[in-house]
Amino acid sequence: xxxxxxxxxxxxxxxxxxxxxxxxxxxxxxxxxxxxxxxxxxxxxxxxxxxxxxxxxxxxxxxxxxxxxxxxxxxxxxxxxxxxxxxxxxxxxxxxxxxxxxxxxxxxxxxxxxxxxxxxxxxxxxxxxxxxxxxxxxxxxxxxxxxxxxx
Numbered sequence: 001x002x003x004x005x006x007x008x009x010x011x012x013x014x015x016x017x018x019x020x021x022x023x024x025x026x027x028x029x030x031x032x033x034x035x036x037x038x039x040x041x042x043x044x045x046x047x048x049x050x051x052x053x054x055x056x057x058x059x060x061x062x063x064x065x066x067x068x069x070x071x072x073x074x075x076x077x078x079x080x081x082x083x084x085x086x087x088x089x090x091x092x093x094x095x096x097x098x099x100x101x102x103x104x105x106x107x108x109x110x111x112x113x114x115x116x117x118x119x120x121x122x123x124x125x126x127x128x129x130x131x132x133x134x135x136x137x138x139x140x141x142x143x144x145x146x147x148x149x150x151x
Contacts, residue, residue, distance in 0.1 A: 014086070016106070036065045093136055095133075098136065
């Protein structure tokens with residue numbers, strides 16, 4: 001595999017890592033929400049009038065929650081943009097078979113074996129078609145000068 005093909009493959013894999021990050025932020029968001037709401041409940045029912053420490057803890061927890069919600073929204077939007085960009089680039093192949101293989105591999109995150117089973121191909125056929133599609137994408141991106149943009 002050439003350096004350009006590796007570059008394209010890594011570029012296609014961005015959606016996988018972006019989705020992992022969204023899922024991690026979702027978990028963090030849910031736990032932060034429970035933590036903030038739990039602290040809020042403590043403040044409401046256990047107020048003794050002596051100290052404002054719990055209020056500051058609740059306020060800090062809600063500020064942290066707001067920051068995580070912002071990061072989650074930004075990452076989710078980034079994932080949507082990456083998906084759209086990859087799907088649009090895959091569609092440029094104008095070969096339904098190769099496009100389908102890449103969709104399974106790089107947008108649905110199926111393994112080679114899962115893709116082979118779903119498409120009724122052997123694993124080797126999926127590998128071969130994936131490599132062929134990446135080579136074709138690489139050629140198209142070189143033609144239009146977009147390969148330099150891909151990092």
